[in-house]
Amino acid sequence: MASPVDALRRLPAALVTLLLSRVEFATLELAEARTRFLRWIVLALLGAVLAMLALIVISALLTVALWPKFGWGTLVALALVYTLLAAWVFRTLAVEHAATPPLLSETLRELASDRDAVFAARPRRDPGDEA
Numbered sequence: 001m002a003s004p005v006d007a008l009r010r011l012p013a014a015l016v017t018l019l020l021s022r023v024e025f026a027t028l029e030l031a032e033a034r035t036r037f038l039r040w041i042v043l044a045l046l047g048a049v050l051a052m053l054a055l056i057v058i059s060a061l062l063t064v065a066l067w068p069k070f071g072w073g074t075l076v077a078l079a080l081v082y083t084l085l086a087a088w089v090f091r092t093l094a095v096e097h098a099a100t101p102p103l104l105s106e107t108l109r110e111l112a113s114d115r116d117a118v119f120a121a122r123p124r125r126d127p128g129d130e131a
Contacts, residue, residue, distance in 0.1 A: 018114055026107040033103055044093075055082065 059078050066074040 015118070022107060022111055022114065025110065026104055029104055029107055 062078060063074050070077075
Protein backbone atom coordinates (compact mmCIF):
# COMPACT_ATOMS: atom_id res chain seq x y z
CA MET A 1 0.00 0.00 0.00
CA ALA A 2 1.37 3.41 -0.97
CA SER A 3 2.01 5.86 1.79
CA PRO A 4 1.02 9.53 1.69
CA VAL A 5 4.70 10.43 1.37
CA ASP A 6 4.95 8.38 -1.84
CA ALA A 7 1.88 10.14 -3.15
CA LEU A 8 3.46 13.52 -2.40
CA ARG A 9 6.61 12.46 -4.24
CA ARG A 10 4.61 11.44 -7.31
CA LEU A 11 2.51 14.62 -7.28
CA PRO A 12 5.04 16.89 -9.09
CA ALA A 13 5.59 14.27 -11.81
CA ALA A 14 1.85 13.87 -12.26
CA LEU A 15 1.38 17.64 -12.49
CA VAL A 16 4.16 17.96 -15.07
CA THR A 17 2.65 15.11 -17.09
CA LEU A 18 -0.75 16.79 -16.93
CA LEU A 19 0.72 20.12 -17.99
CA LEU A 20 2.59 18.52 -20.90
CA SER A 21 -0.57 16.82 -22.12
CA ARG A 22 -2.38 20.17 -22.01
CA VAL A 23 0.44 21.82 -23.96
CA GLU A 24 0.19 19.06 -26.56
CA PHE A 25 -3.56 19.63 -26.73
CA ALA A 26 -2.96 23.36 -27.24
CA THR A 27 -0.51 22.74 -30.08
CA LEU A 28 -3.01 20.44 -31.78
CA GLU A 29 -5.72 23.07 -31.43
CA LEU A 30 -3.43 25.75 -32.85
CA ALA A 31 -2.48 23.52 -35.77
CA GLU A 32 -6.15 22.90 -36.50
CA ALA A 33 -6.90 26.63 -36.36
CA ARG A 34 -3.97 27.38 -38.69
CA THR A 35 -5.17 24.77 -41.18
CA ARG A 36 -8.71 26.15 -41.08
CA PHE A 37 -7.44 29.71 -41.55
CA LEU A 38 -5.25 28.78 -44.53
CA ARG A 39 -8.14 26.88 -46.10
CA TRP A 40 -10.39 29.93 -45.72
CA ILE A 41 -7.75 32.20 -47.26
CA VAL A 42 -7.14 29.91 -50.25
CA LEU A 43 -10.86 29.40 -50.88
CA ALA A 44 -11.54 33.13 -50.55
CA LEU A 45 -8.78 34.01 -53.01
CA LEU A 46 -9.86 31.35 -55.48
CA GLY A 47 -13.47 32.48 -55.26
CA ALA A 48 -12.47 36.10 -55.66
CA VAL A 49 -10.39 35.40 -58.78
CA LEU A 50 -13.13 33.32 -60.39
CA ALA A 51 -15.79 35.85 -59.51
CA MET A 52 -13.73 38.68 -60.96
CA LEU A 53 -13.24 36.81 -64.21
CA ALA A 54 -16.94 36.08 -64.46
CA LEU A 55 -17.87 39.66 -63.62
CA ILE A 56 -15.51 41.06 -66.22
CA VAL A 57 -16.98 38.88 -68.95
CA ILE A 58 -20.59 39.51 -67.92
CA SER A 59 -19.99 43.24 -67.54
CA ALA A 60 -18.45 43.48 -71.00
CA LEU A 61 -21.30 41.46 -72.48
CA LEU A 62 -24.01 43.58 -70.85
CA THR A 63 -22.30 46.83 -71.68
CA VAL A 64 -21.91 45.92 -75.34
CA ALA A 65 -25.47 44.62 -75.56
CA LEU A 66 -27.18 47.53 -73.78
CA TRP A 67 -24.97 50.50 -74.73
CA PRO A 68 -27.04 51.65 -77.74
CA LYS A 69 -30.23 51.80 -75.65
CA PHE A 70 -29.13 52.80 -72.11
CA GLY A 71 -25.59 54.18 -72.48
CA TRP A 72 -23.93 55.09 -69.15
CA GLY A 73 -26.88 53.74 -67.18
CA THR A 74 -25.65 50.24 -67.89
CA LEU A 75 -22.34 50.91 -66.16
CA VAL A 76 -24.03 52.61 -63.19
CA ALA A 77 -26.42 49.69 -62.72
CA LEU A 78 -23.57 47.18 -62.86
CA ALA A 79 -21.53 49.18 -60.34
CA LEU A 80 -24.53 49.31 -57.97
CA VAL A 81 -25.14 45.57 -58.22
CA TYR A 82 -21.47 44.78 -57.60
CA THR A 83 -21.36 47.11 -54.60
CA LEU A 84 -24.40 45.44 -53.02
CA LEU A 85 -22.99 41.97 -53.61
CA ALA A 86 -19.62 42.94 -52.12
CA ALA A 87 -21.36 44.32 -49.02
CA TRP A 88 -23.29 41.07 -48.66
CA VAL A 89 -20.10 38.98 -48.94
CA PHE A 90 -18.26 41.06 -46.33
CA ARG A 91 -21.24 40.89 -43.98
CA THR A 92 -21.42 37.10 -44.34
CA LEU A 93 -17.71 36.79 -43.66
CA ALA A 94 -17.99 38.99 -40.56
CA VAL A 95 -20.87 36.91 -39.17
CA GLU A 96 -18.98 33.65 -39.78
CA HIS A 97 -15.82 35.02 -38.19
CA ALA A 98 -17.74 36.19 -35.13
CA ALA A 99 -19.30 32.72 -34.73
CA THR A 100 -15.96 30.89 -34.50
CA PRO A 101 -14.83 30.00 -30.97
CA PRO A 102 -11.90 31.95 -29.50
CA LEU A 103 -8.43 30.56 -30.06
CA LEU A 104 -7.42 27.97 -27.45
CA SER A 105 -10.85 28.03 -25.78
CA GLU A 106 -10.89 24.25 -25.36
CA THR A 107 -7.40 24.23 -23.87
CA LEU A 108 -8.15 27.05 -21.44
CA ARG A 109 -11.34 25.32 -20.33
CA GLU A 110 -9.47 22.06 -19.73
CA LEU A 111 -6.72 23.86 -17.82
CA ALA A 112 -9.34 25.51 -15.63
CA SER A 113 -10.98 22.16 -14.90
CA ASP A 114 -7.54 20.68 -14.09
CA ARG A 115 -6.81 23.55 -11.74
CA ASP A 116 -10.17 23.10 -10.03
CA ALA A 117 -9.60 19.36 -9.72
CA VAL A 118 -6.12 19.79 -8.22
CA PHE A 119 -7.18 22.41 -5.70
CA ALA A 120 -10.42 20.64 -4.82
CA ALA A 121 -8.57 17.37 -4.12
CA ARG A 122 -6.36 19.00 -1.50
CA PRO A 123 -7.46 17.98 2.01
CA ARG A 124 -8.70 20.87 4.08
CA ARG A 125 -7.64 21.25 7.67
CA ASP A 126 -9.95 22.41 10.39
CA PRO A 127 -8.50 25.15 12.63
CA GLY A 128 -9.32 23.03 15.71
CA ASP A 129 -7.16 20.08 14.49
CA GLU A 130 -3.85 21.90 14.98
CA ALA A 131 -3.97 21.72 18.77
